[in-house]
Amino acid sequence: MNCVVNSGTLIGVEAKLIQVEIDLLRRLPSMIIVGLPSGAVRESADRVRSALMHSGFVFPKKRIVVNLAPADIKKQGSAFDLPIALALLSAQDQLPPLHDYLIAGELSLSGQLRPIKGALSLALLAKDEGIKSLILPKENAAEANAVSCLNILGADSLLHATELIKGEKAPAVINICKPLLKTSTDMRDVKGMPNARRALEIAAAGGHNLLLIGPPGSGKSLLARCLPTILPPLNSKEAISTTQIHSAAGLLKNGGLMNHRPFRAPHHSISSSGMIGTAKLTPGEASLAHNGVLFLDEFPEFRRDVLEALRAPLEDKEIRISRAGGCIQFPAAFSLIAAANPCPCGYWGSLYNPCKCQPYLRERYQSRFSGPILDRFDLLIKVNQVNSCDLLKNKNEESSHSVQERVIKARHIQENRYNGTNFHCNAQVDGTLIKHYICLSPKASKFIELQLSAHNCSGRTWIRILKTARTIADLANSQEVEPTHLIEALSLKILEDL
Structure with missing residues (x-):
């Protein structure tokens, strides 16, 4: 008997509708998955067999053909376990037709469900396709629940999913845990530096890119980490797009929509693939900073190809990647904040420490600031060291909340x-x-x-x-x-x- 179940696969950060077709043939028992599956999808045959048997169901002793349509799209991930298992049960008349559901989930050998990537993208796909009900692992239910007009059914096991379809049990309770803002910095912690504080406020108000140049210990990193605290809160559209990217990357742990702007600070040893996206078409640091801040500390130490790869995203606010696996676009509307020393020793132009660098070393170091990259910074600020006495003064600086109101x-x-x-x-x-x-x-x-x-x-x-x-x-x-x-x-x- 032939059975069709709706599911989806991630292509970049967007979900594509995939139909899981099952056919049971009277031949030697085996299970084959066709339709350009990846290794993780092919391995689902063994997971589905064990999950069905441990859940008390009979695995059919027939030749099982699983087709993932359309067949010309690469299928990746483990989210096809649950739709394949439920399609098998429906093909044996143990479940009613499943045309009104979009189903995704990874199965353990015992039949328990494990969370998947891209649940929010699948929920948006279901809404676009006019599918009213979505069956997911309970850990992903809060994330998918952010999309209105959908019936989100969170299940904790294969057996629970079958009971939900039959109407014998209620779905798992959706617990929304808001992610906590990791930073504890505040603008009141920045002592002195009125020009740098003003530049930071302008950068936040207009979404501008900012380069901070100054000696070590002058407070460049502190200023950069204060920027998310003065940015306006995410609106609903921005929260969905930001959450969608982090969910596709597997970085969303607590469920629900992100309630703060992302702050990404990659190490200067990062590769260009890690910055703009990998060959597997997964988002890089630039996309993970979408609607937030990308902070590059020790800016001249980044590889030249990494910095040059950011030139197009800084202008177009998106990243286009063409690989053997396909062509994809990632959103990348971020504010770039970079911090750099003026010379190798870091003290050229310092008011308190003499520079020890030879002129040719200083020129060679500054040549790492390529003209095209500097052109893409709206604000170039020199940050001077604050006098030790000024640091110890109990002067009340303006808080992030006050600055945020103006922004x-x-x-x-x-x-x-x-x-x-x-x-x-x-x-x-x-x-x-x-x-x-x-x-x-x-x-x-x-x-x-x-x-x-x-x-x-x-x-x-x-x-x-x-x-x-x-x-x-x-x-x-x-x-x-x-x-x-x-x-x-x-x-x-x-x-x-x-």
Whole structure:
């Protein structure tokens, strides 16, 4: 008897509908899986056989043909265990037809269900395909429950899943555990450094990229780790897309939607595949930082190919990977924060420690900052060491909450300005459209004409200066960009030493 069950497979971070077809033939007992299965999918034959027998069901003594359609798509992962097992039972008339369900789950040999990757993507797939019910392991139920208009059935075993289909038992209770924000840093911990604090606020308000250059111990890493605390909270759309990426990567442990913006800080030994995505079309660090912050500490120590691989994502806000396994796009709308020393010893330009580097060593070190990469930073800031006496003073610095309130107000202005477009903040505006949104005052227009001849900068640099000036004007609640806003934007972008 032929039986068809709906399931899905992950391609990148999106789920693709897969139909599991079962046919029982009167031939020598065996089980074959066709339809371009990976090794993990082929191994499901042994897991399904043991799970059925340990759950009290009879494994059919026939030739079992399992077809995963469409056959030209590579099937990966262990989520096909449960749909294959339930399709076998339905083919033996032990279960009713399963056309109204989308089913996914990994089986243990004892018949218990284990969590899978990409449950949120499967729930979005079910909604798009008009499927009303979704059967998943109970650990994934909270994640899938974020999608409205779906009947989420969480099961803890194969036997429980069959009882859910028959209506003999209720689904497992969905326990939503909100992920905790890992960082405990706050802007009040940053002593002094008014210019750096101001640059951080502008970067948060407009989604700009920021490069911090200063000696060791000057507080560059502390500043970067404070950025997530002043960013606006995730809205529902951003929370779903961010959770979808982390779920596809297998990094979502507590279930439910992510309630904070991601902060990714990879080590400088990372490869280009680890940064932008692997040959198996799984997301890299740049995609995992989507809607959040990608922090590159010791920026010049990263491999050249890794930094150059970030050039396109910084402009397009997405990553396109073409491999033998296929072509895929990952979202990558992140704010890049980088920290670097000015020279090999780190003390060039320091007010308190002399530099010990020879000029040629310093030039060779700074040559690692390639022009195209520097061009993609909106803000270039020198961070100076804070005097020891100032560190010990009990001066009350402004907290992250106070700064975040101003950032949220500026973001609301930008959301209203870009309503009906694909842009959400000033940094995302296409360069060809920036003149339409910049709204320069007459004095600012004359000022920018004078500065164009005074500074020999690329067109991309001037576009980024205009975007930064627009953000500064938004923080000041100004409808027009004034010369003072342009002056501050220029001072934050033009760094003479690099």
